[in-house]
Structures are given as structure tokens and as C-alpha cells.
Amino acid sequence: MKRFVLFALVAGLGLAVGTAQALTLQPNVATWQSWGVGDLNENGTPYWDGNSDDYNPEPANIGYWLTKTGAFAPIGSAPAAVKNASPGAAYPYLGNADGTAITDVYFQSTTPNWAALKIEIAGLSAWNYFGIYKQGDLPANLNELLTTPPGTIGSSGKSMLLFKGTDGPGASLTFVSPWADFGFYLATEDSANPGNVLRAFFSESSLNSGTELNKQHFAFFQAKSGAYPAYYIGTEDKPLGGSDKDYNDLVVYVQAIPDASTWMLFLSGVPALALLRRKKA
């Protein structure tokens, strides 16, 4: 009897973890590149290692923020809240071995994910919207990317807002993608014409328009792997030709979390544990 209970418990847990792994948050490519503080010199290699305008002359791109160096070091001039939000780690980034960007990135997930807005260091911070869209399939009217409140799906069913312009660090939400495959977008609202998109960039940069076609405005860093992976996502909010390429303009942390059925399976093992404990006593 005892052995059967143990078996049921282990089988339940195994099923729970297996279910989560099958559908959890994963990029379509897995070429993670390692880096360290020694690679930071604002020379554009890796592609997110740009010369930030934010705290000149102190360096301040996403790499410095992740590692608490430059403007984000204890003596740096960035605000304490921005420094404190840093994980202090050089997490591997998604890219080519030579430091160039992977142009088309999307993710796969049908399980819940938790997203948190970590920092925004950009003049356009009040106008930048961040969300997910159906892989390879944009809304015909990009103004749908501004559909609020966060968690709402746009009218064509092809986008879901996660953070609106007036959201700031500390904003967070749990979301389930309506599509198995989805990309991330950054849309800037036109301050002169609210409700209209001034510019929008997509993690599949082949969906970008004009000068930004095939130019990657997102940088992905892998904070956790395994059953519940997590990523930091840095963004550059201006056309790359006229930007500082610091990828710290809006930074989001996103992590896969256990869904309700996984918790049910897990909890189903708890009475078995209690039974085992009672038998021992």
C-alpha cells in the first residue's frame, strides 16, 4: 500500500512537470551567447552594447544595468530604484556567435506567464506600449497595439497589450498567450495624435517597416532555464540609425509559471504525503 501511494505521488509530480515543459515559454531559436563585464565597451558588439545617451559620460546600456556597472554601479548616477531593480548578473543573450542580432525571434507557450516591467530609461517612456502579437501575423491596423487595459486582446484578435504608456516599473500581470507562437512588440503612441501609433517594432524584425526592416529592437537574456524559464527583454525604442542602441528604454522580465492544472496535480500528491506521515507515526 505504502509503495503504491509513493508511486502515485511520484507519477503525479512527473506528469505535472512534464505537462509544463511541453508548452512552456521558449524561443524559436536557442543560440545563447555568454558574455561578461569585460565585453562591455559601448562598441556595438554585442549588438545591444551601444553608447547610451542616458547618463553620459557614464555607460548605461542594458549590459551595464544587468551587471550593476557603469551608471548602475553603487557610485553611478542612476536613481537608486533603477539600480536596485538590477539582477546583477550577465545572463546569456540570444544572438549570433559574432555578437550580431538574430533578426526573427518569437516564443512558444500556451501556459501562464508572469510579466513585470522592471525599468524604463527613455524620453518616450510615457508613450511606449509593450505586448505580444500572433507570430507572423500583424493586425492590419497597428493602432490596435495600443488597446487597453493590459491583458486585452485587440479587435482583430492578433495582439495583446501587456504594459501601457503610463505604466511604470512595478507594473506586472499574468497572461496566457491566445496563440501557441507569439512575438513581442514595442509600440510608441503619437503624443501629437493620441490613440495612433507613431512607430512599432516586432521581435520578428522582418515584420518591421521602412528603415527598420530586419533590424532587431529587442535583446533577450536567459535568466532561468528548465521547466519554468525566465527572460529579461530589453528594447530600443527609436530607429537604430538615429538611436543610442542601449536597449534599456523599456525592460521587462517574463517567466513561465505553473498553471492551475499543474497545481491541481501537485496538490493531489499532498494527501498521499499526509497518509505516509500518518502511517509512520
Ligand SMILES: [Ca+2]
Ligand atoms: Ca563590446
Ligand SMILES: [Ca+2]
Ligand atoms: Ca535607446
Ligand SMILES: [Ca+2]
Ligand atoms: Ca535609454
